[in-house]
Amino acid sequence: MTKPRLLDRLPVVHQLRQAVGLQRGMLVAGLVLTGAFVVLALLAPVLAPYGYSQLADDAGNFGAQQPPSAEHWLGTTVGGYDVLSRVIWGARTALLVIIVAVLLSVFVGILLGLVSGYLGGWVDRVLVVVADAIYAFPTLLLAIVAAIAISGGQSGMWSGVFAAAISITVVFIPQYFRVVRAEVVRVKSEAFIESAQVIGASTWRIMFRHVLRNSTRTLPVIVTLNAAEAVLTLAALGFLGLGIEPTSAAEWGFDLNKSISDVAAGIWWTAVPPGVAIILAVLGITLIGESMNDLADPRLRARRRGKGTPADAVAQSEPVAREEMGEVQ
Amino acid sequence: MSTTPDVAAAAVSEPPPALAPQAARGGGFGRYVLVRLLLMIPTVLILVTLVFFLIRLTGDPITAALGGRLPADQLAERIHEAGYDRPLLVQYLEYLGQILRFDFGSTITDNQPVMTVLAEYGAATLELVTYALVVAFLIGIPFGLVAAANRDRWPDAALRVGAIFFYATPVFFAGLVAKLVFSVWLGWFPVSGRAGVRTELALGRDGGTGIYLIDAIRSGNSDYVWDVLSHAVLPAMTLGLLTAGIFLRLVRTNVIGTHNMPYIDAARSRGVSESRLIRTHAYRPALIPIITVVGLQIALMLGGAVLTETTFEWQGLGFQLAKYLQARDFVAVQGIVALIAIIVAVANFIVDIIAALIDPRVRY
Numbered sequence: 001m002t003k004p005r006l007l008d009r010l011p012v013v014h015q016l017r018q019a020v021g022l023q024r025g026m027l028v029a030g031l032v033l034t035g036a037f038v039v040l041a042l043l044a045p046v047l048a049p050y051g052y053s054q055l056a057d058d059a060g061n062f063g064a065q066q067p068p069s070a071e072h073w074l075g076t077t078v079g080g081y082d083v084l085s086r087v088i089w090g091a092r093t094a095l096l097v098i099i100v101a102v103l104l105s106v107f108v109g110i111l112l113g114l115v116s117g118y119l120g121g122w123v124d125r126v127l128v129v130v131a132d133a134i135y136a137f138p139t140l141l142l143a144i145v146a147a148i149a150i151s152g153g154q155s156g157m158w159s160g161v162f163a164a165a166i167s168i169t170v171v172f173i174p175q176y177f178r179v180v181r182a183e184v185v186r187v188k189s190e191a192f193i194e195s196a197q198v199i200g201a202s203t204w205r206i207m208f209r210h211v212l213r214n215s216t217r218t219l220p221v222i223v224t225l226n227a228a229e230a231v232l233t234l235a236a237l238g239f240l241g242l243g244i245e246p247t248s249a250a251e252w253g254f255d256l257n258k259s260i261s262d263v264a265a266g267i268w269w270t271a272v273p274p275g276v277a278i279i280l281a282v283l284g285i286t287l288i289g290e291s292m293n294d295l296a297d298p299r300l301r302a303r304r305r306g307k308g309t310p311a312d313a314v315a316q317s318e319p320v321a322r323e324e325m326g327e328v329q
Numbered sequence: 330m331s332t333t334p335d336v337a338a339a340a341v342s343e344p345p346p347a348l349a350p351q352a353a354r355g356g357g358f359g360r361y362v363l364v365r366l367l368l369m370i371p372t373v374l375i376l377v378t379l380v381f382f383l384i385r386l387t388g389d390p391i392t393a394a395l396g397g398r399l400p401a402d403q404l405a406e407r408i409h410e411a412g413y414d415r416p417l418l419v420q421y422l423e424y425l426g427q428i429l430r431f432d433f434g435s436t437i438t439d440n441q442p443v444m445t446v447l448a449e450y451g452a453a454t455l456e457l458v459t460y461a462l463v464v465a466f467l468i469g470i471p472f473g474l475v476a477a478a479n480r481d482r483w484p485d486a487a488l489r490v491g492a493i494f495f496y497a498t499p500v501f502f503a504g505l506v507a508k509l510v511f512s513v514w515l516g517w518f519p520v521s522g523r524a525g526v527r528t529e530l531a532l533g534r535d536g537g538t539g540i541y542l543i544d545a546i547r548s549g550n551s552d553y554v555w556d557v558l559s560h561a562v563l564p565a566m567t568l569g570l571l572t573a574g575i576f577l578r579l580v581r582t583n584v585i586g587t588h589n590m591p592y593i594d595a596a597r598s599r600g601v602s603e604s605r606l607i608r609t610h611a612y613r614p615a616l617i618p619i620i621t622v623v624g625l626q627i628a629l630m631l632g633g634a635v636l637t638e639t640t641f642e643w644q645g646l647g648f649q650l651a652k653y654l655q656a657r658d659f660v661a662v663q664g665i666v667a668l669i670a671i672i673v674a675v676a677n678f679i680v681d682i683i684a685a686l687i688d689p690r691v692r693y
Binding site for chain 2: 130132136137139144145146148150228232239241253256263264265268272282283286287290
């Protein structure tokens, strides 16, 4: 048994090697889209022709609802901003919100799940009931309420990013909590935990060194799926007018809200670009998450195979049964 | 039809969420219903409490809604009248008491009881969500089966990428594009609203159920029925496709999961054809988790309904919620959200009961 190199064990790299056929295609497409999104976010000041709140240049005011032209490739919005620039700057806002939201919810969710699952008792019971209650609730409504609580509904760039991120975090924490707790409860009964207890390791050491490390295998999938959901929730909040002011940052959902009346008048260029940006960002991240999810589940993982003969089906079902019985890793 | 799956098949369906340990120990169906009913109380209580305290973090609702528009002394007077200057805990207990009496407070901006808002606009949301569920079932389940039967071949690939694509599309953007293409450019459907002005007046005159399709059918005028249906097509498709993608993925995963079960191998060894295996043997047990998921979908759909209604100016509960959000009327928001929390809890309860009745593996 040789230990695989560190590079091969990294979440995405490992899956990339494992994947075949369609699943590999999905994973690669997802990586490309997400890479483009990140590059756009990082290089927004270089790539965007204008600032996100710029209303005029040397040639004068941009004007409102101008159709696409050489100066403004995607036209201007009803507020007189350059659409293309706001789409590019919007990637930066979305990325910031993803990072803050996912970091916060992973940290809090794992900690709660670990403590709740390992220590058990009434704290565990109360946390489970609370998490279940929140989990069953419409996430968007919860995010709305959280957004009101944090910012009173309106805000600037950083306060806006944090307000949106924390609102989304409130929704995500129960998910991490449930997953980590379930894993912790499973790992807790393993023999090596008992050994550690017998040796006399402290509860905290067991929790963080032995249990935590064996309870996080499903997290990369949830992190990617949540990152996608964060983009959608941010846009939904912006669409309902709970987002970031246009002068503080560019936000796709806000721009879509402003384009509702444009659409009825047949103006497409204010609505379509930010919407397509959302779709591509979410699509990229979701494709990564989906294919990682499939690859993690031996029942769903596609295998290299020859021409399809009935015998394949039988051959295919065999390793599954073995893996399911023993959890061989 | 022998659809008694063996014990191993139980691994496919998720265990009923939050099933209390005492419920699992047996004691009959009546006891199960009772336990589920009692479990609703903490759920609703937690959500109502959370919403109350989160919204009060911003300060008193009157300042939020009317601050800057009224002189300071009038503002203070109104705050005092409404009792928002009392200790928060007193207000909280009073609020709980109100909810027990199904009183969700009155909106600040137009001074309407929240229950009246529900009575007036709830039917519209119910109608939209029902249409969307029908669309989701009609599209999601058959296509999920097709994807599972053609696993890893092109129909599967196309459908799965399609499902992810629909998931990635924000429901309000899908609505905007649908509106742009089918209403503005092609002119097939009306741009917004639930019905034309004349239809709305005619249906509103006789009171009616508030569910326009039923009202229109009862009126016996086919013009009205046609008008109502043509207004519903785009919103229903928009919200329905969002959920259809989720159903498709769920059906596919579950059918494939069930397909690997030993009892399927047994059936295959008896010479049952592959397509029949999918249609009858793997399909039925795979549908049971969907019933549970429908409960969770109702929550998601109510969230999606808020956005869809805003996009299409569909005069429902979600549209009102967005309106009150813009007006910063947080009493109205709190009331509507608390109400939706209760609706979701009741829907989940009903779904749990149905699942228990259908699925022999749910222990009670």
